[in-house]
Structures are given as structure tokens and as C-alpha cells.
Amino acid sequence: MKPAHFEYFRAATIGEAVDKLGGDPEARLLAGGQSLIPAMNFRVARPSQLIDINGLEELKPLVARLPENILEVGALVRHQQIATSPLVQRYLPFMATVALSIGHWAIRSRGSVGGSLCHADPAAEWPAFMVAAGAEMVVAGPQKYRRIPADTFCSGFMETALGPGEMLVKIEIPLAQGGWGFWEVARRPGDFALAGAVCRRHHSRTTVTWFGADLSGPGTVTVESEGGAGHGTHFWEDAASRVLAVDDDYMLQILGYCADQACRQAQSDEGRDYDNR
Amino acid sequence: MTTVDIAFLLNGRPVSLSVEPRLLLSDALRHHLGMTSTHVGCEQGVCGVCTILLDGAPARSCLMLAVMADGRSVTTAEGLSDPLAEQLRDSFQEHHALQCGFCTPAMLLTAHCLLSAHPEAGESQIREALSGNLCRCTGYQFIIDAVSSLTERGGEGDASHG
Ligand SMILES: Cc1cc2nc3c(=O)[nH]c(=O)nc-3n(C[C@H](O)[C@H](O)[C@H](O)COP(=O)(O)OP(=O)(O)OC[C@H]3O[C@@H](n4cnc5c(N)ncnc54)[C@H](O)[C@@H]3O)c2cc1C
Ligand code: FES
Ligand code: FES
Numbered sequence: 001m002k003p004a005h006f007e008y009f010r011a012a013t014i015g016e017a018v019d020k021l022g023g024d025p026e027a028r029l030l031a032g033g034q035s036l037i038p039a040m041n042f043r044v045a046r047p048s049q050l051i052d053i054n055g056l057e058e059l060k061p062l063v064a065r066l067p068e069n070i071l072e073v074g075a076l077v078r079h080q081q082i083a084t085s086p087l088v089q090r091y092l093p094f095m096a097t098v099a100l101s102i103g104h105w106a107i108r109s110r111g112s113v114g115g116s117l118c119h120a121d122p123a124a125e126w127p128a129f130m131v132a133a134g135a136e137m138v139v140a141g142p143q144k145y146r147r148i149p150a151d152t153f154c155s156g157f158m159e160t161a162l163g164p165g166e167m168l169v170k171i172e173i174p175l176a177q178g179g180w181g182f183w184e185v186a187r188r189p190g191d192f193a194l195a196g197a198v199c200r201r202h203h204s205r206t207t208v209t210w211f212g213a214d215l216s217g218p219g220t221v222t223v224e225s226e227g228g229a230g231h232g233t234h235f236w237e238d239a240a241s242r243v244l245a246v247d248d249d250y251m252l253q254i255l256g257y258c259a260d261q262a263c264r265q266a267q268s269d270e271g272r273d274y275d276n277r
Numbered sequence: 278m279t280t281v282d283i284a285f286l287l288n289g290r291p292v293s294l295s296v297e298p299r300l301l302l303s304d305a306l307r308h309h310l311g312m313t314s315t316h317v318g319c320e321q322g323v324c325g326v327c328t329i330l331l332d333g334a335p336a337r338s339c340l341m342l343a344v345m346a347d348g349r350s351v352t353t354a355e356g357l358s359d360p361l362a363e364q365l366r367d368s369f370q371e372h373h374a375l376q377c378g379f380c381t382p383a384m385l386l387t388a389h390c391l392l393s394a395h396p397e398a399g400e401s402q403i404r405e406a407l408s409g410n411l412c413r414c415t416g417y418q419f420i421i422d423a424v425s426s427l428t429e430r431g432g433e434g435d436a437s438h439g
Contacts, residue, residue: 008298104409
């Protein structure tokens with residue numbers, strides 16, 4: 001028996017989950033368990049209560065709301081669902097690429113998008129992706145729902161903007177135009193990345209969002225320039241050292257390399273994007 | 278000690294038991310249900326030897342509480358009994374795809390899950406699917422060979438691996 005004692009509670013509604021969570025500062029929500037249970041196995045985490053949200057259908061939608069140009073992703077949608085969903089392939093295929101870089105198959109089939117965002121590991125892919133996508137988090141609290149933009153959601157090292165008793169319900173991702181690119185460096189496939197970059201390109205605007213590299217959370221830089229994405233590795237290394245306050249040479253090289261690779265991909269993706277229209 | 282009553286399908290048969298919420302599914306399978314093909318290595322999701330199929334998809338039983346299996350369907354290597362499973366066992370033997378056998382049940386489950394859904398899988402897809410299962414003995418190539426030989430391509434390689 002590895003985890004320490006806790007009370008187990010299956011939430012039947014979001015309201016019930018939020019009530020329980022608000023009533024006990026040591027209680028934790030249990031989603032896919034792919035971050036929380038390893039921590040409990042080592043007794044690094046010793047929650048007094050686990051509130052199992054796996055039965056909450058309201059947390060499972062994966063739908064395109066086309067009039068608004070929004071992909072709605074429920075907090076409990078699993079990484080592997082994103083990787084294999086025809087809907088994602090149709091409207092935001094880039095998201096499937098990102099999903100496939102998370103852990104291994106068995107991890108992805110349990111781990112949830114919401115769990116990853118709330119766990120807020122600085123080396124995780126989803127927080128950076130959501131910042132790059134300009135997503136909004138829809139959060140349920142003891143009194144009301146509120147919305148939190150992705151770029152303020154991850155507020156520090158494994159910290160989020162969630163207040164006491166608040167839970168993530170869904171994420172709304174705008175289906176915007178432009179190209180996407182993604183690159184990461186990990187020691188072995190399936191490991192957390194040392195560092196990585198998500199790039200978005202639309203006309204003359206290129207935005208790079210980095211993760212990993214001992215950052216406390218996603219870090220972004222936007223560059224306006226005409227012509228190709230060919231800023232090159234050194235350009236992005238400089239940008240990373242200025243904007244992210246990273247001074248380790250090896251990390252800067254990885255950050256520069258990832259950004260450059262991601263930008264090249266985004267450039268050709270943007271080209272493809274326009275061919276299709 | 279409070280316990281929770283749970284019931285689920287184990288290798289196609291209904292089982293029910295009363296468990297402490299903190300009991301891991303891996304321990305429930307091994308110690309309460311006799312499914313000792315479920316091995317335990319790292320208990321942090323990395324090594325993959327505890328992999329089971331949950332409603333047909335691979336999952337780490339060391340990262341699940343037994344209570345989370347309630348109402349679901351769990352498959353362990355003991356429950357792999359269809360013709361594909363037989364072919365996999367034979368193929369592992371022919372290709373020397375195991376030495377100590379510690380990783381083998383989880384390899385079989387993962388490979389079975391892949392080939393059931395993708396009989397056309399190429400080598401890169403097989404490598405990706407099995408990348409979450411560590412083996413300390415074989416150096417992996419024989420395992421890849423064993424699985425590849427059962428695909429529609431019959432191990433003739435695929436585009437990404439020449
Ligand atoms: C071997 C291994 C490799 C991995 N590799 C990667 C990787 O490469 N990249 C990566 O990003 N991740 C990786 N992960 C982590 C994985 O992505 C997890 O799925 C994810 O971090 C947590 O999601 P979960 O659903 O399992 O959440 P849980 O573990 O259940 O919960 C994590 C935390 O979030 C809280 N929480 C969960 N859902 C909500 C909610 N809706 N509202 C508020 N709080 C909530 C929980 O209370 C808990 O504190 C890996 C994990 C393992 C075991
Ligand atoms: S024991 Fe579960 S992954 Fe290692
Ligand atoms: S055969 Fe020994 S660990 Fe794989």
C-alpha cells in the first residue's frame with residue numbers, strides 16, 4: 001500500500017466537486033492520476049481527500065463551435081483522444097502533433113488536458129500550446145464561473161491562477177488562421193522535454209512560446225517582419241536570453257534550435273494553409 | 278479503515294471486491310485477484326511492466342487506484358486468449374523476444390492492442406507504441422521483429438525505416 005490514507009469521494013456534479021474542494025484545503029481533484037498518483041505513491045503528495053471527477057460528463061466534450069470559430073475541449077479530454085480525434089484532425093491537426101509528444105501511449109490514454117494544465121509542470125506541452133493558441137480557461141468556483149486567459153493561467157512554477165475551491169471545466173481554443181510549428185528536445189521519446197517551442201505565424205507576425213528549460217512557465221516572444229521565417233538559431237537564442245532570463249548556454253542553444261525548427265514548420269504550414277483556401 | 282465496494286470485468290469475467298481507496302490497481306490485481314502477470318517495477322509510470330488494458334486501451338495499473346476500475350473492463354495477459362494472442366506468443370518465442378520475461382506480459386498486451394486496431398502497422402508505429410515499455414534484456418530489436426512479423430506487411434519494413 002503505497003499512498004497514505006485519504007478519503008475517497010466520487011463527484012456526481014461539478015457543484016458537488018467544487019463544494020468538497022472548497023471545504024477542505026488539503027483535498028485534491030483526481031483526473032487521470034498520471035501526475036497525482038505517482039506523487040502519492042512516493043508520498044510527496046498526501047491529500048486528505050480525493051475527489052474523483054472521472055464520472056463528470058460535463059468535463060468530456062470535444063466539439064467545434066463553428067459560428068464562434070472555437071474548439072471546445074473539456075478538462076477531462078485525454079491526450080490520446082486529442083491525438084486520434086477526427087474532429088481535431090479536421091479543425092486543428094496541429095494539436096494532435098502536440099498530444100503525441102506527451103509521454104507514452106498508456107500515459108496519454110489516461111492523462112487529461114485539464115489535469116496537465118492544472119498540474120502546470122513547466123516542461124509540459126499543453127500550457128505553452130494554450131498560450132500560443134490564445135485559449136481561455138473556463139473555471140467553476142464556489143460562487144460562480146469565471147474565465148482566465150491562458151497566458152495568466154499558469155502563474156508560476158507548478159502554480160495556477162485557480163483560487164481555493166476552483167476547478168477547470170473546459171478550455172476554449174480559437175480556430176485562428178496562420179501556420180503552426182512545434183519542436184522539442186527530450187532525452188528519450190516519452191520523457192518530459194528538456195525544452196521546446198511552439199510557433200505561430202500569420203502574415204508578417206511570428207510568435208514563439210517556449211516551455212521547459214527551468215522556466216517557471218511558458219515564455220513568449222513576438223516578432224514582426226516581412227519575408228521568410230529565417231531568423232535562425234542565433235536570433236532565437238538572443239531572444240530567449242533577453243526575454244526569458246535564461247543564462248545557461250546549453251539551454252539557450254536548445255531554446256534557439258527548437259524555436260528555429262518550430263518557425264520553419266510554421267512557415268510551411270502557413271503556406272499549406274493558404275493553398276487550401 | 279473504510280473500504281469501497283467495487284465490481285468490474287476482469288478478463289471478461291465479473292469480479293467484485295471491497296478495497297481501501299488507496300489500494301493501487303496493480304496491487305489489487307496481483308495480491309487480491311491472482312493476476313500476477315501484472316508486474317511492478319517503478320510505480321511512477323515510467324517502466325511500463327504494470328500495463329493493463331482498460332476498456333481496451335493500454336493504461337498503467339500502478340497509476341490507477343483499484344476504485345477507478347469500478348464498472349470498467351480490465352484485461353491482463355492472463356486474459357489474452359484469441360488467435361492473435363497465440364500468434365504473438367509463438368512469435369515472441371520464435372524471435373527470442375524475451376529473456377527474463379519481466380517485461381513480456383505488458384509487451385504482449387501493448388502489441389495486441391496495437392495490432393488489433395492497426396494490423397497494417399509499420400515498424401515506426403510499432404516502435405512508438407512499445408516505447409513506453411522498458412526491457413532490460415533483449416535490446417528491443419527482437420521484440421520489434423516479433424511484432425512486425427505479424428503485421429500485414431509481415432515485417433517487410435516501412436517507409437520511415439527504409
Ligand atoms: C511516465 C510519464 C511521462 C509523462 N510525460 C509527459 C510529457 O512528456 N509531457 C506532459 O505534459 N506530461 C507528461 N506526463 C504527465 C501527464 O501528461 C499527466 O496526464 C498530466 O500532467 C496530469 O493529468 P492527469 O489528468 O493525469 O491529472 P491528475 O494527475 O489527476 O491531476 C494533476 C493535478 O491537477 C489537478 N487537477 C486535475 N484536473 C483538474 C481540474 N479539472 N481542475 C482543477 N484541478 C485539476 C489535480 O488535483 C492534481 O493536483 C507524464 C506522466 C508520466 C507518468
Ligand atoms: S510499475 Fe507501473 S510503470 Fe513501472
Ligand atoms: S525480457 Fe527481461 S526485461 Fe524484457
